[in-house]
Amino acid sequence: MTVLAGRDDLTPAGADAEAVAGERHVAAEPLAVAGKRYAAFISYSRSARGAFAPAIQRGLQQLARPWHRRRALEVFRDTTGLAVTAELWPSIRSNLDRSAWFVLLASPESARSRWVGKEIGRWIEVKGPQTIMIVVTDGGCVWDEAAGDFDRAASTAVHPALHGAFGVEPRYLDMRWAHEDVHLTLRNASFRGAIAELAAPMHGLAKDELEGEDVRAQRRRVQVITGSVLAMAVLLVLSVVAGLIAVQQRDLAEVRRQDALSRQLAARSENLDDTDPVLSRLLAVAGWRIMQTPDAHAGLLNALANPSVGGFPGHSGKLNGAAFSPDGRSLATTGEDGTVRLWDPVTRRQLGQPLTGHSGPAQDVAFSPDGRSLATTGEDGTVRLWDPVTRRQLGQPLTGHSGAIYGVAFSPDGRTLASAGVDGSVRLWDPATRRGLGRPLGNPGPVYDVAFSPDGRTLATGGNDKVVRLWDAVTRRRLGRPLSGHTETVLRVAFSPDGKTLASAGDDGTVRLWDPVTHRQLGKALTGHTDNVIWEVRFSPDGRSLASVGGDGTVRLWDPATHRQLGEALTGHTDQARAMAFSPDGGTLASAGNDGMIRLWNPAVHRRLGRPLTGHTGPIRALTFSPDGRTLATAGDDKTVRLWDPVTREETAAPLTGHTDAVLGVAFSPDGRVLAGAGGDRTVLLWDAATGRRIGAPLTGHSGPVYDVAFGSGGRVLASAGADGTVRLWDVRTRRPLGQPLTGHTDTIWTVTFSPDGRTLATGGLDTTIRFWDAATGRRLGAPLTGHPGPVYDLAFSPDGRTLAGAGVDGTVRLWDVRTRRPLGQPLTGHTGTVLRVAFSRDGRLLASTGVDGTIRFWDPEAYRQIGRPMTGSGGSSLGVAFSPDGRTLATAGEDGAARLWGTATAADPVALLCATAGRTLTDAEWSLHLKDEPRRPVCP
Structure with missing residues (x-):
């Protein structure tokens, strides 16, 4: 079929030059073969869109083109098909009458063109309005439902000849967007869809069928062309063609392999989320670097959203205590093996040799406020002070307790050290002279923990008598009645940074919050751990969250204002989690447990920010x-x-x-x-x-x-x-x-x-x-x-x-x-x-x-x-x-x-953040296991 581009910019002999100003036309060839029929007649104003009609022409020629034909539709256009003649209008009118469809490119310019009006009038006179296709290229086209006609004020693209022509709102194609798009080819999905809308009735097909036919036609063309090229290549340069095919197949196979590997690494990263978060991060980055697929991107985001920063083995047995230095550059841990170890929390490497001296399991650990000394307690009944730089013990052990010591704490000014023992006493020490300060604070039973308030005036203790006791740190007198509510031993106590709240935890599986002034419990107990023992409880440095670790091996974050758990429990330990510490900036939470592992967490991931x-x-x-x-x-x-x-x-x-x-x-x-x-x-x-x-x-x-x-x-x-x-x-x-x-x-x-x-x-x-x-x-x-x-x-x-x-x-x-x-x-x-x-x-x-x-x-x-x-x-x-x-x-x-x-968990550069939190790159062994067929390259710096 053939589309005739009938143009309003043709100037018949004797036409008023002023009436057609800006619409000159130069034709070149005979108008048409006598008797030839056309699929459509395109009417438009050349002054409106000079490049638009040629683009429509090319699109109609190429869409669904059979492989053996030059064009799907023979499109007739002015500069290639109209001859200079004194009787252009009769020729145009003749071809109008031989066309099946009238395609009007509607715009304010065409709406003012008298030749477009003549063409519309002829078409309606001979064929009626049913076969008119309106394509709006500029201006407005608004139907007035009440009037049953185009809105004459708002429809600036509609020629007056169309008013009253339709009984109901006609379907029209809105292509005003084409003004913003310079790529008017079939490679442009929007333009292709518009051409399919126009061409479908010309081919006698539905739009979807036409697009399917176009796909099939393209495949046939590709098959024919490929076949021809292959045949010629076999005859002429068989070896060259074979090489090209091999290269193409190799490249395609390589792309498919990389795509599969990228997806595989993303899946492995997700599987390792809990068990090895560092490797999980590195594999997510590796998958993204190999091929940036949607799955690889999801892998990056998923790894970024994982609160676990990493885990590494610590002691040769169970771990009992953990504490960050005031500058956050080192993490101290104690264990059943009797040693104290210092770690770099960024590289997760041990700093120097273990600190040895305790003759049995080492229990609690605390840094002095200035970071110059480290205090540890043990089941050998001693408190020991260490220089964390030289890793040497400072003087002789502090002795006086008659049994194991489980809790230790420095006062905020660093001048006092308190220790709590199973002998039922709390002892105060001068860490400078390593001498006792006054008489011990007595307790009816074993004491497991001790904590100073932020102002240093109050001391809190928890023990076997199931209560929390408060003491005046200066006079060493009890303050009010004990805080009762726990049904079993109180193992840990901790003050909030502002000193207004005291937290306690113990063998009854609950965390309780108290007002240290009124001695009353604040709200309901925090429950959620699935084991009765909660070994540690700590406030974040900003006081907005509270963390606890327990016998169920989980770390849980709580909102102390609402007494609700924040998010899901942090899992990864394979045995009881016994110790925990926040870094000074609150950006890292360290936990340690019976599995001998130290795990680091990012508590800010999806963390609630402050009170509701x-x-x-x-x-x-x-x-x-x-x-x-x-x-x-x-x-x-x-x-x-x-x-x-x-x-x-x-x-x-x-x-x-x-x-x-x-x-x-x-x-x-x-x-x-x-x-x-x-x-x-x-x-x-x-x-x-x-x-x-x-x-x-x-x-x-x-x-x-x-x-x-x-x-x-x-x-x-x-x-x-x-x-x-x-x-x-x-x-x-x-x-x-x-x-x-x-x-x-x-x-x-x-x-x-x-x-x-x-x-x-x-x-x-x-x-x-x-x-x-x-x-x-x-x-x-x-x-x-x-x-x-x-x-x-x-x-x-x-x-x-x-x-x-x-x-x-x-x-x-x-x-x-x-x-x-x-x-x-x-x-x-x-x-x-x-x-x-x-x-x-x-x-x-x-x-x-x-x-x-x-x-x-x-x-x-x-x-x-x-x-x-x-x-x-x-x-x-x-x-x-x-x-x-x-x-x-x-x-x-x-x-x-x-x-x-x-x-x-959003980040402008997730790769950089993941590499930073991983703290390393893939080892040779990890590369061999997960990327054995890939040439070695950096994953993280």
């Missing part, structure tokens, strides 16, 4: 960060919107009020100046984010609760969605509706969001569908997306606008390609109930989701895999989630009325 943000008197339904990240807005059932400083975790202003029912959605304008709230009272309210003052009257129009709001068009437009199944667009400046409500959903709309470029609006709701709308015109874009078998509760665009994530009642997160509207990968599963919210990080590398199961989960949206372990402790169902603009903080909204902030 409390103030709402009911569930928080939505939250969002301001564009600059300095403010977090939360909205809830108490009818208020509250503003918080995410650093201080304090409210920055009085609650924003005005809604008479729950506030269900909240959004900042792009400049951060305006805050919008969606209410169960059927209204939308606007506030000045700086002053907290209401802006104008409520926006009304919805006939039911409003569930979500979103700003678009640079903050000039606000979209709202609600229970009435409509989306309404508002002019933010005038606070008036923009056009009619957007209808199409058959039930409640839960979520509305704009694409990053502001051109598209996505909505989801109770009718299980996701719908797209043109943000400028309000027109529905294509068919609804389906996939979730139940309601869609939330939607989020990726930062590049190419991916849409949906959260559903089926417990899955689903991803779609925004351009093709097709699902991406398999649904992301893991939540055990409805997924309520989803959010992309700013760089698009992470996707976070929350749900009724109370977990927060992270996903790699490219590899369609969960990253790391889920976070828990969100106070029941997690009803909202938002990333800070810098991607380092995640905020969640709780059913308990509190918002929480979490650190996230």
Whole structure:
């Protein structure tokens, strides 16, 4: 078939030159063979898009072209097919009559062209409007449903000759995007799809069938060409062709091998997460360096999200104690082998020879505040002081206890050393003179631990009598009544950095928090360890978290403010974990146990940042960060919107009020100046984010609760969605509706969001569908997306606008390609109930989701895999989630009325961070085992 490019820029003899200014035409060949029929006639204005029609021509010629023909469709174009003649219009009219389709390239220029008008008029007169294809290349094309015609004011691309021609809205192809794309070839997926739309009826095929035919035609061409080349090569230079084929096959085989190896290394890295986190990190980096596949990228993120930094063997037997030096450069441990050892926590190498002197197992260990001395205790009944630099014992052992000594602590000023023994006494020593200070503090039974308060005035002890006792460190008198609550021996005590809280742990499997002033227990006991023995408890340096280790071999982190566990237990020890210490900066947590291993952890991975943000008197339904990240807005059932400083975790202003029912959605304008709230009272309210003052009257129009709001068009437009199944667009400046409500959903709309470029609006709701709308015109874009078998509760665009994530009642997160509207990968599963919210990080590398199961989960949206372990402790169902603009903080909204902030495992350079935390590169043995066929190369510096 042949496409004739009929042109409005042809100037018949005697035509008014002014009427066709800018539309000159030079023709070269006879117009057509008499009687020849054409697939289509293309009408357009040359002055509108000089390169566009040739691109359409080339696309139609090449799409689905059989291998044995030069073109799929013979396209006739002006500079190659029209002769200079005085009777151009009769020739054009003749070819119009012989064409099957009329393709109009609609633009403001063509709408003003009288020759385009003549061609349209002739076509409708002879063939009617049914076979007209409209391709909008510029300007507007808006259908007025009420008038049953094009909107004459808004449709700047529509020629007047088309007004009144159609009874119903015709289908037209929107190619205005082509102005932004200089690559108008079939290699451009968008352009290829548009050509397929045009060519399909010309070939008498559906679009999908035509694209399939094109693929088959290409394959046949490749097969024929390859066959011809091979045949000629065999005849001419058989050896050369054979070599080329061998090279190609070798290269293809190498690519496939590297791809398989990269994926294999990523899988091995994940399998080694708990047992050998250092090797896990190195294999993840190695897989990425070999080939940067989505699986390799997921492997990097997964390794980065693993809180375990590494493990290394310590003593020849069980380990009993651990302590970091004040500068964090060394870690001291004690063990059943009677030695004290110093380690470099970065390289995990032992510093010098072991410190020996105890005649039996060494128990507790503590550095002096200035780091110049180290104190250890042992079952030999002695306290020993050491110089950690020279690794020599300082003077004679401190003796006086009549049995094993299990606890030791320096006072904050370093002038006093306390030790606790099974003889029931606590002894105080002058570490400078190594002499006892006064009489021992007596206890009814064995004492296992001792701790000074941060101000040095109070001493806490725990022992076999199941209570915690407080003493005046100066007068050595007991302070008040004992702290009782434990049902078994108290093994460890620790003060918080501010001295306001005292923690204790013991044989009853609980950790308890106390007010050292009132001697009262704070809240409920912390439970979770599956073994009755908790050997150690320590506060982080900032006091925001509390760590414990126990007989179940796990390390657990707690929020001392809410008494809830932070995340999953840290596992890796194969036997009881007995000792633990935080580095001075809080960036590393060391644990040691009966398995003889020292393990290092990064407690900041997915760690809650400080206490919850409390103030709402009911569930928080939505939250969002301001564009600059300095403010977090939360909205809830108490009818208020509250503003918080995410650093201080304090409210920055009085609650924003005005809604008479729950506030269900909240959004900042792009400049951060305006805050919008969606209410169960059927209204939308606007506030000045700086002053907290209401802006104008409520926006009304919805006939039911409003569930979500979103700003678009640079903050000039606000979209709202609600229970009435409509989306309404508002002019933010005038606070008036923009056009009619957007209808199409058959039930409640839960979520509305704009694409990053502001051109598209996505909505989801109770009718299980996701719908797209043109943000400028309000027109529905294509068919609804389906996939979730139940309601869609939330939607989020990726930062590049190419991916849409949906959260559903089926417990899955689903991803779609925004351009093709097709699902991406398999649904992301893991939540055990409805997924309520989803959010992309700013760089698009992470996707976070929350749900009724109370977990927060992270996903790699490219590899369609969960990253790391889920976070828990969100106070029941997690009803909202938002990333800070810098991607380092995640905020969640709780059913308990509190918002929480979490650190996230994102990094601009995950490879560098993984190498830094691994502290080494692959050994020769590891390389031989995991990459034996690869040439040796650096994985980490």
